[in-house]
Amino acid sequence: MTNESANPINVLLICGGGSSEHDVSLRTADFIQQELGKSAEFQLTRVTMDADGRFIDADGQLRELRSDKLLYNAGGSAQPVDYVIPAIHGYPGETGDLQSQLEILGLPYYGCGPEASKNCFNKVTTKLWLTALGIDNTPYKFLCAETAEEFAKAQDALSQWGSVFVKASNQGSSVGCYQVSTPEALNEALKDAFKLSPYVLVEKCLNVRELEVAAYEYHGELVVTPPGEVRAPSDTFYSYDEKYAEDSRAETFVEAEGLSEGQLDWIREASRRAFVGLQLKDLSRIDFFLTDEGEIYLNEVNTFPGMTSISMFPKMLKNQGHDFSEYLGTLIHNAVKLT
Template sequence: MKIKLGLLYGGKSAEHQVSLQTALAVNKALDRTKFDVYPIYITEQGQWIKGERLEGPVENVAALQMKADAVSPLVLSKEMVPAEAAEETIDVVFPLLHGPNGEDGTVQGMLELMNIPYVGNGVLASAAGMDKVIMKNIFAQAGLPQANYTWFVRREWEKDRTAAYEKVEKELGYPCFVKPANLGSSVGINKCKNREELEAAFEEAFQFDRKIIIEENIVGREIEIGVLGNDEPRCSVVGEIVPKKEFYDYKAKYMDGDTGLIIPAEITAAEYEMIHDYAIRAFKALDGAGLTRADFFLTKEGQVYINEVNTMPGFTPFSMFPLLWQHAGVSYPELIQELVRLAIERHEEKQTIKYTM
């Protein structure tokens, strides 16, 4: 029997458009002999819209932005609908959501409560992976080398802005990067070379989050690796990002399409082993499930620093994660099929947990 797969996309997030691009690419790649595909669209206002089964790939994101009466997420759950409607429910949900209200553990928690299998990381890993401060604190505890960093919440900054800027200058210096703590896709990120740019970067980053992180600049190649699995994760080949700008920003990721991607990256066997080891350690430190993409800096001296992990990396035509696995011998359709299998595996394991005394 075919698996009834719900593609959950959109979302109340600044990364709404990125999610649409991801959903479009995944929908085109799905093997229709194995899956019946159902679109589940979350509008920018947070409304849920469940569409009819998709007979084939859609051609553009406009077709995914359904307009209909909003539905409750509860219609997805076999356990919360009348028996006669159960055949219309979803077997597995693939949350193709990026940013807050989707990639941060919120949707994962809802799916856990409804006991629905879903692709990717659980509540803890999703939440910790989204919050760059918490993630880096966990990596520090795990002994993973990374750039020096500091962070602020908005109220702290508003009380004494000058003190905040001076702390950054004293602890990190210039250049440095200012980022919202809970966003991806390089939204709201700026590289700062002086106080004026630092002030402007704080202002912008705080538009997207109540907490921001500031990191020292590491001069090195940008290396990425894919991780796939549950309790026994494995790694892909490595790839290198070669941005034509100062850093790999939102426009380069999703609009230009001309950023250099070198797959596989030219690194030594020893460097690969180090990156592989750090990626697996990061995955396990977060209690990962399904997938992550781990991002590193590799200096000319051969030092490796972990930058971050992405618990739901993009699947757009320019996205690194599926490209890495394609070069490792796992095709686009096979990758999606494996992620669904891992989701079912993790869900079945959870059903063995005893909840009563």
């Protein structure tokens, strides 16, 4: 792939964000920076967003992105920005907030748009959309207030299902997610979850295999990879720490074994239906549960999956025979052409 212009494309890589996923975002940015660094046609500037939403460059200096599509430094000088990579997990990168700002500025960017990001980040909204699209998802109840009446709904679910997951609706990467099996533990988990989100999801706990699909756009075509598999240690669920810790005990397999053609076809179709129906763009990681009884549920849609050394999305893309730097470079070229 060659640059049609003699001038490099100016790419702004934004990472950090100040949320509980700040550090993982930095590691994702390291990977993206390494991949874009393989080509001289991209002039990359990296800034880290702090908890106050300020951009700080590698020299510790404040930078500001303004409506003229220029990135200013404290001295008043500026450089052009042609394309933005919002490599932020959680708020405000996966919630649609940062994407809304980029839309206002008229800057093309990597990843899903504001509405798709917001819909997929909210676990309750995601389930409503999946049901509307005819995609099976885990049995659940959702709580809209920290009241005795709402807590009673959760206790009824626990009595019915025996064990449940409590999830803060507006958190990512298993943050605010608790597995409980006693009424006392349930009340504590609900209180903790409501500290993180105004809505709380209570899901039926199932014995499952955890499958993950990379769905992304490559040279104008939607690619859905065969599902990979994550096997968490038997004594825990796939927590935030197990997902991203360098010494994680979770095992990952880039292609899951033992699935029937019918199961593979349904996972592929559900992934395609979710990507198109939710109007995703550029990339996603779509996670499924396969129960002991052979039922398949779509668990969640990640609009900006992690890209660390142990992350599944880049592994599955590579296993598909695609080069990440070419994939991202092509997206950048196509987006810049349209502006």
